[in-house]
Amino acid sequence: MAKILIPTPLRQYAEKNNSVDVSGATVGEALASLTTQFPDLRKNLFNDEGKLRSFVNVYVNDEDIRYLQKDATAVADGDTISIVPSIAGGLC
Protein backbone atom coordinates (compact mmCIF):
# COMPACT_ATOMS: atom_id res chain seq x y z
CA MET A 1 0.00 0.00 0.00
CA ALA A 2 1.00 3.58 -0.58
CA LYS A 3 0.26 6.50 1.72
CA ILE A 4 -1.33 9.82 0.78
CA LEU A 5 -0.48 12.78 3.01
CA ILE A 6 -3.53 14.97 3.55
CA PRO A 7 -2.94 18.76 3.66
CA THR A 8 -4.17 20.38 6.89
CA PRO A 9 -7.28 22.13 5.48
CA LEU A 10 -8.52 18.93 3.83
CA ARG A 11 -8.30 16.75 6.92
CA GLN A 12 -11.79 17.84 7.93
CA TYR A 13 -13.02 15.89 4.89
CA ALA A 14 -10.93 12.82 5.79
CA GLU A 15 -12.09 12.17 9.35
CA LYS A 16 -9.14 14.29 10.56
CA ASN A 17 -6.56 11.82 9.27
CA ASN A 18 -3.24 13.40 8.33
CA SER A 19 -2.41 10.45 6.10
CA VAL A 20 -4.45 7.71 4.46
CA ASP A 21 -3.32 4.30 3.21
CA VAL A 22 -4.52 3.67 -0.32
CA SER A 23 -4.54 0.80 -2.79
CA GLY A 24 -3.82 1.11 -6.49
CA ALA A 25 -0.96 0.64 -8.93
CA THR A 26 -1.10 4.18 -10.33
CA VAL A 27 -1.63 7.69 -8.99
CA GLY A 28 -5.07 7.77 -10.58
CA GLU A 29 -6.07 4.56 -8.82
CA ALA A 30 -4.59 5.74 -5.53
CA LEU A 31 -6.55 9.01 -5.68
CA ALA A 32 -9.70 7.05 -6.59
CA SER A 33 -9.09 4.87 -3.53
CA LEU A 34 -8.76 8.02 -1.41
CA THR A 35 -11.97 9.64 -2.66
CA THR A 36 -13.86 6.36 -2.38
CA GLN A 37 -12.90 6.24 1.31
CA PHE A 38 -13.63 9.97 1.76
CA PRO A 39 -16.07 11.20 -0.91
CA ASP A 40 -16.11 14.76 0.47
CA LEU A 41 -12.52 15.17 -0.71
CA ARG A 42 -13.54 14.75 -4.34
CA LYS A 43 -14.85 18.27 -4.92
CA ASN A 44 -11.77 19.74 -3.31
CA LEU A 45 -9.39 17.84 -5.56
CA PHE A 46 -11.28 17.39 -8.84
CA ASN A 47 -13.31 19.65 -11.12
CA ASP A 48 -16.71 18.81 -12.64
CA GLU A 49 -14.96 17.03 -15.52
CA GLY A 50 -13.21 14.71 -13.07
CA LYS A 51 -9.78 16.25 -13.68
CA LEU A 52 -7.50 17.51 -10.92
CA ARG A 53 -8.31 21.14 -10.14
CA SER A 54 -5.91 23.59 -11.75
CA PHE A 55 -4.09 24.44 -8.54
CA VAL A 56 -3.65 20.83 -7.35
CA ASN A 57 -0.25 19.19 -7.85
CA VAL A 58 0.54 15.62 -6.92
CA TYR A 59 3.96 14.30 -5.97
CA VAL A 60 5.06 10.69 -5.64
CA ASN A 61 7.85 10.88 -3.09
CA ASP A 62 9.81 13.89 -4.45
CA GLU A 63 8.61 13.72 -8.06
CA ASP A 64 5.88 15.90 -9.60
CA ILE A 65 3.63 13.57 -11.62
CA ARG A 66 3.29 16.24 -14.35
CA TYR A 67 6.87 15.34 -15.31
CA LEU A 68 6.25 11.59 -15.03
CA GLN A 69 3.21 9.82 -16.47
CA LYS A 70 0.60 12.05 -14.74
CA ASP A 71 -2.35 9.94 -13.53
CA ALA A 72 -0.73 6.81 -14.96
CA THR A 73 2.43 7.29 -12.86
CA ALA A 74 3.21 3.99 -11.12
CA VAL A 75 2.84 3.75 -7.35
CA ALA A 76 4.70 1.09 -5.36
CA ASP A 77 4.18 -0.21 -1.85
CA GLY A 78 5.68 2.22 0.62
CA ASP A 79 5.51 5.25 -1.70
CA THR A 80 4.33 8.55 -0.24
CA ILE A 81 1.94 10.65 -2.30
CA SER A 82 1.68 14.37 -1.48
CA ILE A 83 -1.03 16.80 -2.53
CA VAL A 84 0.48 20.26 -2.96
CA PRO A 85 -1.26 23.40 -4.23
CA SER A 86 0.07 25.95 -6.71
CA ILE A 87 -0.11 29.44 -5.27
CA ALA A 88 0.58 32.81 -6.90
CA GLY A 89 -0.85 36.31 -6.94
CA GLY A 90 -0.15 39.97 -7.34
CA LEU A 91 -1.48 43.38 -6.55
CA CYS A 92 -3.02 44.14 -9.95
Place this chain on the structure above:
Amino acid sequence: MIRVHPEPWTTMVAHAEATFPNECCGAMLGTADGDDKTVTFALPLENAYTGGQEDRYEIRPEDLLRVEREARQRGLDVIGIFHSHPDCDAYFSKTDLENSCPWYSFIVLSIQKGKFHHANSWLPNAEQTKAEQEPLEY
Protein backbone atom coordinates in the same frame (compact mmCIF):
# COMPACT_ATOMS: atom_id res chain seq x y z
CA MET B 1 -10.19 34.50 13.38
CA ILE B 2 -6.47 34.17 12.75
CA ARG B 3 -3.94 35.17 15.41
CA VAL B 4 -0.27 35.61 14.59
CA HIS B 5 2.17 35.36 17.48
CA PRO B 6 4.79 38.15 17.80
CA GLU B 7 7.79 36.12 16.60
CA PRO B 8 6.27 34.95 13.29
CA TRP B 9 4.72 38.40 12.78
CA THR B 10 8.16 40.01 13.11
CA THR B 11 9.52 37.48 10.59
CA MET B 12 6.72 38.24 8.12
CA VAL B 13 7.07 42.02 8.35
CA ALA B 14 10.87 41.86 8.14
CA HIS B 15 10.65 39.68 5.02
CA ALA B 16 8.10 42.00 3.40
CA GLU B 17 10.18 45.11 4.14
CA ALA B 18 13.44 43.45 3.01
CA THR B 19 12.01 42.46 -0.37
CA PHE B 20 10.43 45.90 -1.02
CA PRO B 21 9.82 47.17 -3.71
CA ASN B 22 9.15 43.58 -4.77
CA GLU B 23 6.43 41.34 -3.42
CA CYS B 24 7.42 38.78 -0.82
CA CYS B 25 5.77 35.46 0.01
CA GLY B 26 5.90 32.79 2.65
CA ALA B 27 4.02 30.19 4.64
CA MET B 28 2.44 30.35 8.09
CA LEU B 29 2.52 27.33 10.39
CA GLY B 30 0.60 26.81 13.58
CA THR B 31 -2.54 25.21 14.90
CA ALA B 32 -6.19 25.34 13.92
CA ASP B 33 -9.31 24.55 15.90
CA GLY B 34 -12.04 24.91 13.31
CA ASP B 35 -12.01 28.55 12.16
CA ASP B 36 -9.86 29.59 15.11
CA LYS B 37 -6.26 29.65 13.86
CA THR B 38 -3.01 30.49 15.59
CA VAL B 39 0.23 31.10 13.69
CA THR B 40 3.33 30.24 15.72
CA PHE B 41 5.95 29.99 12.98
CA ALA B 42 6.47 31.86 9.70
CA LEU B 43 8.62 30.56 6.90
CA PRO B 44 9.73 33.11 4.28
CA LEU B 45 9.86 31.63 0.78
CA GLU B 46 11.49 32.75 -2.43
CA ASN B 47 9.29 34.65 -4.87
CA ALA B 48 9.65 32.40 -7.93
CA TYR B 49 7.81 34.68 -10.38
CA THR B 50 10.08 35.10 -13.39
CA GLY B 51 8.77 38.51 -14.54
CA GLY B 52 8.54 41.76 -12.61
CA GLN B 53 8.17 40.93 -8.92
CA GLU B 54 6.99 44.41 -7.93
CA ASP B 55 3.42 43.31 -8.60
CA ARG B 56 3.52 39.50 -8.75
CA TYR B 57 4.54 36.54 -6.65
CA GLU B 58 4.63 32.83 -7.19
CA ILE B 59 5.46 29.97 -4.84
CA ARG B 60 7.03 26.83 -6.26
CA PRO B 61 5.00 23.70 -5.43
CA GLU B 62 8.22 21.96 -4.39
CA ASP B 63 8.78 24.72 -1.82
CA LEU B 64 5.29 24.08 -0.44
CA LEU B 65 6.07 20.36 -0.33
CA ARG B 66 9.11 21.24 1.82
CA VAL B 67 6.92 23.48 4.00
CA GLU B 68 4.42 20.68 4.54
CA ARG B 69 7.25 18.35 5.62
CA GLU B 70 8.70 20.97 7.96
CA ALA B 71 5.26 21.51 9.52
CA ARG B 72 4.89 17.77 10.17
CA GLN B 73 8.36 17.62 11.71
CA ARG B 74 7.48 20.51 14.02
CA GLY B 75 4.10 19.00 14.90
CA LEU B 76 2.37 22.00 13.34
CA ASP B 77 -0.09 22.53 10.51
CA VAL B 78 0.20 24.75 7.44
CA ILE B 79 -2.34 27.45 8.25
CA GLY B 80 -1.88 29.90 5.42
CA ILE B 81 0.19 31.94 3.04
CA PHE B 82 1.39 35.52 3.33
CA HIS B 83 2.54 37.97 0.69
CA SER B 84 3.07 41.70 0.40
CA HIS B 85 1.58 44.51 -1.69
CA PRO B 86 4.33 47.14 -2.16
CA ASP B 87 2.96 50.71 -2.05
CA CYS B 88 -0.55 49.35 -2.26
CA ASP B 89 -3.37 48.44 0.11
CA ALA B 90 -3.82 44.96 1.60
CA TYR B 91 -6.77 43.94 -0.54
CA PHE B 92 -7.19 40.55 -2.24
CA SER B 93 -6.75 41.26 -5.94
CA LYS B 94 -8.27 39.47 -8.92
CA THR B 95 -4.83 37.97 -9.59
CA ASP B 96 -4.60 36.83 -5.97
CA LEU B 97 -8.03 35.25 -6.18
CA GLU B 98 -7.55 33.47 -9.49
CA ASN B 99 -4.16 32.04 -8.49
CA SER B 100 -4.89 31.21 -4.88
CA CYS B 101 -5.88 27.94 -3.33
CA PRO B 102 -9.18 27.99 -1.44
CA TRP B 103 -7.82 25.80 1.34
CA TYR B 104 -5.80 28.41 3.22
CA SER B 105 -5.89 31.80 4.91
CA PHE B 106 -4.07 34.48 2.91
CA ILE B 107 -2.54 37.39 4.81
CA VAL B 108 -1.64 40.41 2.69
CA LEU B 109 0.82 42.95 4.14
CA SER B 110 0.72 46.49 2.78
CA ILE B 111 4.24 47.92 2.63
CA GLN B 112 4.27 51.67 2.01
CA LYS B 113 7.59 53.33 1.10
CA GLY B 114 9.43 50.31 2.46
CA LYS B 115 7.69 50.17 5.84
CA PHE B 116 4.82 48.03 7.11
CA HIS B 117 1.53 49.94 6.96
CA HIS B 118 -1.36 47.51 7.55
CA ALA B 119 -2.47 43.92 6.88
CA ASN B 120 -5.61 41.91 6.20
CA SER B 121 -6.41 38.22 6.08
CA TRP B 122 -8.57 36.73 3.33
CA LEU B 123 -10.40 33.45 2.75
CA PRO B 124 -11.04 32.66 -0.93
CA ASN B 125 -14.25 30.71 -1.57
CA ALA B 126 -14.15 27.24 -3.12
CA GLU B 127 -14.89 28.58 -6.61
CA GLN B 128 -12.19 31.28 -6.29
CA THR B 129 -14.74 33.91 -7.29
CA LYS B 130 -14.57 36.04 -4.14
CA ALA B 131 -12.67 36.29 -0.88
CA GLU B 132 -14.10 36.99 2.53
CA GLN B 133 -12.12 39.05 5.02
CA GLU B 134 -11.07 37.09 8.08
CA PRO B 135 -10.52 38.80 11.46
CA LEU B 136 -6.77 39.16 11.99
CA GLU B 137 -4.97 39.74 15.27
CA TYR B 138 -1.23 40.39 15.55
